[in-house]
Amino acid sequence: MTDQSLKTTPLNAAHRALGARMVGFGGYDMPVQYEGVLAEHRWTREHAGLFDVSHMGQCKITGADAIAQFERLVPGDYQILKAGKQKYSLLLNAEGGIMDDLMAGKPDHDGLYVVVNAGNKDADFAHLKANISGDATLTILDDRALLAIQGPEAAEVMAAHEPVLAEFGFMDCARLMLFGVDCYVSRSGYTGEDGYEISVPAADAERIWNLLLSDARVKPIGLGARDSLRLEAGLPLHGHDIDASTDPVEGALTFALSKSRKERADFPGADRILKAQADGPGRVRVGLHVKEGAPAREGAEIADAEGKVVGKVTSGGPSPTLGKNIAMGYVPPAMAELGTELKVIVRGKAAAAEVVALPFVASRYYRKPKAA
Amino acid sequence: MRFTKDHEWVRLEGDVATVGISKHAAEALGDVVFVETPEAGRSVSKGDSFAVVESVKAASDVYAPVAGEVVEGNAALANAPETVNADPEGEGWFAKIKVSDASQLDELMDRAAYDQYLATL
Numbered sequence: 001m002t003d004q005s006l007k008t009t010p011l012n013a014a015h016r017a018l019g020a021r022m023v024g025f026g027g028y029d030m031p032v033q034y035e036g037v038l039a040e041h042r043w044t045r046e047h048a049g050l051f052d053v054s055h056m057g058q059c060k061i062t063g064a065d066a067i068a069q070f071e072r073l074v075p076g077d078y079q080i081l082k083a084g085k086q087k088y089s090l091l092l093n094a095e096g097g098i099m100d101d102l103m104a105g106k107p108d109h110d111g112l113y114v115v116v117n118a119g120n121k122d123a124d125f126a127h128l129k130a131n132i133s134g135d136a137t138l139t140i141l142d143d144r145a146l147l148a149i150q151g152p153e154a155a156e157v158m159a160a161h162e163p164v165l166a167e168f169g170f171m172d173c174a175r176l177m178l179f180g181v182d183c184y185v186s187r188s189g190y191t192g193e194d195g196y197e198i199s200v201p202a203a204d205a206e207r208i209w210n211l212l213l214s215d216a217r218v219k220p221i222g223l224g225a226r227d228s229l230r231l232e233a234g235l236p237l238h239g240h241d242i243d244a245s246t247d248p249v250e251g252a253l254t255f256a257l258s259k260s261r262k263e264r265a266d267f268p269g270a271d272r273i274l275k276a277q278a279d280g281p282g283r284v285r286v287g288l289h290v291k292e293g294a295p296a297r298e299g300a301e302i303a304d305a306e307g308k309v310v311g312k313v314t315s316g317g318p319s320p321t322l323g324k325n326i327a328m329g330y331v332p333p334a335m336a337e338l339g340t341e342l343k344v345i346v347r348g349k350a351a352a353a354e355v356v357a358l359p360f361v362a363s364r365y366y367r368k369p370k371a372a
Numbered sequence: 373m374r375f376t377k378d379h380e381w382v383r384l385e386g387d388v389a390t391v392g393i394s395k396h397a398a399e400a401l402g403d404v405v406f407v408e409t410p411e412a413g414r415s416v417s418k419g420d421s422f423a424v425v426e427s428v429k430a431a432s433d434v435y436a437p438v439a440g441e442v443v444e445g446n447a448a449l450a451n452a453p454e455t456v457n458a459d460p461e462g463e464g465w466f467a468k469i470k471v472s473d474a475s476q477l478d479e480l481m482d483r484a485a486y487d488q489y490l491a492t493l
Contacts, residue, residue: 039403317428318426
């Protein structure tokens with residue numbers, strides 16, 4: 001039974017045909033699992049997993065002023081970004097809080113192609129529309145589906161369809177003809193694995209989905225494994241690990257603050273963010289290894305060695321790859337040193353936890369060898 | 373074997389009820405990664421949350437289908453939580469409860485009634 005208030009992606013019938021268990025996520029009826037979260041998680045780490053991420057928001061910002069106007073809302077330097085590259089960034093509010101995180105790139109010579117989170121997309125698009133002016137136009141690409149293929153065999157699978165994709169490095173992007181249709185492709189993802197995200201016309205989504213699944217190396221992967229994979233990769237989930245009340249310094253996302261933009265201090269909330277970076281934030285996102293007991297989930301309290309509550313878990317669960325329980329959460333910077341012994345409180349019981357480096361599982365993004 | 377609407381099962385032998393979650397519940401949960409069972413000696417009322425079962429995604433409470441005193445929690449599940457998926461209505465039992473009043477089971481569904489109930493979900 002489908003909840004009638006939920007929207008569907010162009011692949012809804014395909015998920016149901018595969019026997020997926022469906023749940024509401026970000027306002028969409030989405031597959032949480034097909035054969036099972038653990039099996040799907042492991043398949044993605046060992047082979048290639050195919051994800052329907054069409055619930056995410058896709059848009060173009062075009063016009064002579066597109067990049068300058070977009071830069072007013074994010075802390076990344078998109079002027080110097082080369083054509084054929086994309087960059088992770090943050091939509092910041094006036095206080096420097098993270099309204100959303102996003103990918104924006106230059107797949108063609110026509111402004112920016114931007115992907116934002118499903119649950120925030122209406123607000124994001126409204127914010128973008130309201131805050132760009134001059135020769136800059138936002139076009140919502142709601143006639144497109146978005147697929148992600150992730151895992152160590154993803155590159156070989158895709159090279160069989162388009163050899164040039166093998167030459168992409170991590171975060172390279174392009175607009176090209178693929179599967180006979182107009183696609184936006186980037187070598188990126190949300191699992192820590194090598195792989196691609198592919199924007200395809202909605203009308204062709206099911207054909208392309210089934211074509212990719214016809215490869216024995218590829219299996220469909222639901223949102224359950226997408227969440228456990230991104231957790232292992234140390235990647236924050238907006239609305240959980242970061243939100244409008246956290247800034248990039250607290251969120252351990254200072255890599256998204258471009259040097260030139262910091263020098264110009266011309267992004268939203270720059271004063272507060274640069275002060276936090278100089279003085280140190282009040283709290284910071286860390287990785288935790290929960291060494292005993294149950295998994296610590298979102299909302300679990302984090303305490304110091306004496307049992308005083310110092311923060312909260314923002315996401316956590318078992319790591320199928322590591323075979324232990326992991327979590328992310330916020331603690332005071334003095335307790336963010338690797339190896340700091342802390343406790344997490346799960347159902348009233350304190351369990352030993354230790355601050356560990358993010359990502360929990362080493363990422364395997366494909367970096368092109370540098371020319372000698 | 374008797375069942376609750378919350379998908380626990382009970383099997384009474386003498387005055388000791390073995391309690392677990394149904395095959396339907398285990399399938400709905402997906403891969404079980406952690407189980408917390410009650411300690412012996414704990415007294416429970418019918419409907420008390422007395423155990424926790426966790427999948428990759430979430431933690432779920434398990435409710436006592438009968439009142440009584442816990443005589444044993446299934447310690448084997450601590451190291452092998454996947455047993456709940458493999459054999460939910462057998463080796464994957466959660467606890468044994470010495471029931472205060474065996475007539476409590478009369479209020480629960482038998483297999484045929486439970487199957488009928490599942491068909492309405």
